[in-house]
Amino acid sequence: MRTVTIADVARHAGVAVSTVSYVLSGKRAISATTRQRVLDSVRVLGYHPNAGARALASKRANVIALVLPLRAGMNLPVLMQFATSVVATARQYDHDVLLMTADEGPDGIRRVAASAMVDGLLLMDVEVRDTRVPLLRDLAEPSVLIGFPADAEGLTCVDLDFNQAGALCAAHLAGRGHREIALLGAPEVVYERGTGFAERTRAGFLAEATGRGLHAVAVPCEETYDEVASAVKLLFDAHPGLTGLVVHNEAAVGHVLGALRALGRAVPEDVSVVAICPDDIAERARLTSVLIPAEELGREAVRLLMAKLDGLPAGSILLEPRLTIRESTR
Amino acid sequence: MRTVTIADVARHAGVAVSTVSYVLSGKRAISATTRQRVLDSVRVLGYHPNAGARALASKRANVIALVLPLRAGMNLPVLMQFATSVVATARQYDHDVLLMTADEGPDGIRRVAASAMVDGLLLMDVEVRDTRVPLLRDLAEPSVLIGFPADAEGLTCVDLDFNQAGALCAAHLAGRGHREIALLGAPEVVYERGTGFAERTRAGFLAEATGRGLHAVAVPCEETYDEVASAVKLLFDAHPGLTGLVVHNEAAVGHVLGALRALGRAVPEDVSVVAICPDDIAERARLTSVLIPAEELGREAVRLLMAKLDGLPAGSILLEPRLTIRESTR
DNA sequence: GTCAGGTGTCGAAGCGCTTCGAAATCATTT
DNA sequence: AAATGATTTCGAAGCGCTTCGACACCTGAC
Numbered sequence: 275m276r277t278v279t280i281a282d283v284a285r286h287a288g289v290a291v292s293t294v295s296y297v298l299s300g301k302r303a304i305s306a307t308t309r310q311r312v313l314d315s316v317r318v319l320g321y322h323p324n325a326g327a328r329a330l331a332s333k334r335a336n337v338i339a340l341v342l343p344l345r346a347g348m349n350l351p352v353l354m355q356f357a358t359s360v361v362a363t364a365r366q367y368d369h370d371v372l373l374m375t376a377d378e379g380p381d382g383i384r385r386v387a388a389s390a391m392v393d394g395l396l397l398m399d400v401e402v403r404d405t406r407v408p409l410l411r412d413l414a415e416p417s418v419l420i421g422f423p424a425d426a427e428g429l430t431c432v433d434l435d436f437n438q439a440g441a442l443c444a445a446h447l448a449g450r451g452h453r454e455i456a457l458l459g460a461p462e463v464v465y466e467r468g469t470g471f472a473e474r475t476r477a478g479f480l481a482e483a484t485g486r487g488l489h490a491v492a493v494p495c496e497e498t499y500d501e502v503a504s505a506v507k508l509l510f511d512a513h514p515g516l517t518g519l520v521v522h523n524e525a526a527v528g529h530v531l532g533a534l535r536a537l538g539r540a541v542p543e544d545v546s547v548v549a550i551c552p553d554d555i556a557e558r559a560r561l562t563s564v565l566i567p568a569e570e571l572g573r574e575a576v577r578l579l580m581a582k583l584d585g586l587p588a589g590s591i592l593l594e595p596r597l598t599i600r601e602s603t604r
Numbered sequence: 605m606r607t608v609t610i611a612d613v614a615r616h617a618g619v620a621v622s623t624v625s626y627v628l629s630g631k632r633a634i635s636a637t638t639r640q641r642v643l644d645s646v647r648v649l650g651y652h653p654n655a656g657a658r659a660l661a662s663k664r665a666n667v668i669a670l671v672l673p674l675r676a677g678m679n680l681p682v683l684m685q686f687a688t689s690v691v692a693t694a695r696q697y698d699h700d701v702l703l704m705t706a707d708e709g710p711d712g713i714r715r716v717a718a719s720a721m722v723d724g725l726l727l728m729d730v731e732v733r734d735t736r737v738p739l740l741r742d743l744a745e746p747s748v749l750i751g752f753p754a755d756a757e758g759l760t761c762v763d764l765d766f767n768q769a770g771a772l773c774a775a776h777l778a779g780r781g782h783r784e785i786a787l788l789g790a791p792e793v794v795y796e797r798g799t800g801f802a803e804r805t806r807a808g809f810l811a812e813a814t815g816r817g818l819h820a821v822a823v824p825c826e827e828t829y830d831e832v833a834s835a836v837k838l839l840f841d842a843h844p845g846l847t848g849l850v851v852h853n854e855a856a857v858g859h860v861l862g863a864l865r866a867l868g869r870a871v872p873e874d875v876s877v878v879a880i881c882p883d884d885i886a887e888r889a890r891l892t893s894v895l896i897p898a899e900e901l902g903r904e905a906v907r908l909l910m911a912k913l914d915g916l917p918a919g920s921i922l923l924e925p926r927l928t929i930r931e932s933t934r
Numbered sequence: 935g936t937c938a939g940g941t942g943t944c945g946a947a948g949c950g951c952t953t954c955g956a957a958a959t960c961a962t963t964t
Numbered sequence: 965a966a967a968t969g970a971t972t973t974c975g976a977a978g979c980g981c982t983t984c985g986a987c988a989c990c991t992g993a994c
Contacts (some may be wrong), residue, residue, distance in 0.1 A: 322718035326659030327980035343690040350680040358674040373703035388652035703964035
């Protein structure tokens with residue numbers, strides 16, 4: 275059973291090879307009758323274009339690379355939703371997805387790009403000082419990052435709009451009548467590193483709260499139970515009237531609840547808690563939250579990459595946060 | 605910055621294109637000096653073979669497809685470990701991985717296979733009556749399945765040896781002096797469907813227990829708390845002397861522990877529990893268990909696929925189960 | 935009736951690589 | 965010194981597709 279080539283289709287339809295190609299790509303006008311005849315032959319013979327030959331001739335592989343941080347410690351549901359969404363969206367644009375793990379590092383990226391195996395790259399979870407970022411910057415192949423590295427200049431990134439997310443949380447608490455609120459953020463070092471998302475959340479939170487005339491503070495928050503508990507205690511000691519808490523630290527969120535319980539403050543009766551974290555965590559603890567929109571992230575990332583592949587300019591985009599109200603705020 | 609081709613390398617090294625090719629593929633002997641000269645040129649010019657051209661000429665894409673059931677309800681850690689292991693192992697064999705989701709169905713498989721995009725396929729979580737199985741059977745491209753479909757004839761499958769796993773659990777309990785033990789298995793329907801793994805576990809369990817002169821029973825087990833609780837209650841009513849329990853039902857294992865607590869039977873003081881389930885579940889509940897060896901599964905699956913790609917015959921294989929002793933048995 | 939300008943189709947030239955057969959080179963043997 | 969056989973290298977023919985320029989034909993304008 276030799277595989278069917280475009281020449282077989284051309285012969286069967288009684289046209290030239292190039293005509294078949296044009297029918298299939300639509301890059302030149304072909305009369306309706308010829309067109310139909312070719313399409314029939316394609317179906318009858320069960321023709322599928324050879325990907326390698328097509329890539330060679332057209333310099334387009336119709337494949338994008340998805341570089342995932344397949345290491346422990348990732349939030350798996352988020353990762354999965356993201357990957358699923360990327361594959362599905364890519365298929366809509368008639369592209370396939372090559373899966374790579376981050377541990378091949380820059381070399382892996384260079385390899386697949388230079389071999390023309392993929393037309394573009396999607397990188398998830400880029401670190402602030404990622405060794406791959408400079409590489410991406412002067413790679414011929416376009417790329418899109420999920421999250422923002424320290425210097426996003428010249429790169430296309432997609433992420434949740436953390437500034438707005440912080441503001442949204444503050445606004446939610448304000449709307450419920452809270453007058454004194456606080457943000458428990460990322461660990462100290464994350465701010466020191468100048469990681470964008472942590473700071474932006476804080477800025478958005480403080481600006482919104484202040485704008486609405488609330489009393490608001492923002493403090494960093496470590497991730498062990500003891501540190502979280504003491505941070506929470508200090509916070510309430512300093513601000514006894516505190517009734518609203520925003521937690522932007524997925525590792526600490528469970529501990530915060532434990533600490534509140536230990537302090538005898540009931541949620542949501544005494545204090546309302548809003549989290550900014552993956553949906554599964556919030557769902558499990560029944561927390562009002564702003565979720566990480568993994569599916570939308572994947573969709574938008576692919577959309578941007580496809581635009582770049584078409585030579586269109588593509589700036590970074592921020593996704594609008596949405597609040598899901600559960601049982602931890604009143 | 606034109607991309608470097610094999611012709612550039614040949615020119616730079618002062619040899620024929622074919623010589624470069626042979627140096628790189630090792631398919632013909634090349635003298636050490638020429639060889640070194642070519643290799644140097646490759647490095648100096650930063651040459652990476654064009655994947656499409658290579659695939660076209662050699663009829664080998666050096667890519668395998670990984671078809672994952674990216675739907676809700678999967679055990680994510682297992683899936684991740686598996687995917688990671690597949691990618692890493694494939695790289696060792698100089699192959700890349702094309703990620704596909706099961707929801708493209710048979711057409712997706714036909715498409716990537718016919719387009720010569722991939723040389724072989726790896727399918728995870730094949731269902732008992734999977735519409736893709738007949739297709740795989742008469743596909744030119746080799747494939748390996750994780751898990752066994754109803755009729756595995758003519759297919760290459762990899763799975764945990766559930767028969768031995770059942771036996772191992774029985775042996776463990778026997779070794780600890782338990783004389784009367786039971787297996788809580790999959791829901792009734794799973795057995796009715798004739799799903800291999802459930803039955804094999806039961807057979808192995810019963811054979812081993814009987815062989816060692818124990819009193820053993822095996823009952824199906826649904827997955828809601830109420831059904832689990834009543835099944836557990838019935839079991840202990842019928843066999844008051846029961847002190848060992850094997851649970852082969854990852855959805856029910858939590859409920860079983862709850863039901864035992866409700867019955868006032870302490871684990872492991874009154875009854876020892878062994879689970880056959882993914883490691884994260886067992887770990888969380890501190891259960892002695894036989895885990896699903898995701899990483900090994902991925903590695904072996906790739907190994908088998910590579911063997912088939914080399915034209916070697918490859919039968920199905922069963923991985924030997926291993927018991928991790930935790931705090932639920934004594 | 936002729937010519938400009940469309941349409942629709944064809945032929946051929948690659949794209950960058952692998953692989954086959956043959957040529958060239960060298961070391962042995964007679 | 966010639967012949968033999970290994971060893972090493974070369975040249976050229978594809979692999980299946982896209983794409984460019986050109987050709988053939990048809991239309992309508994003059």
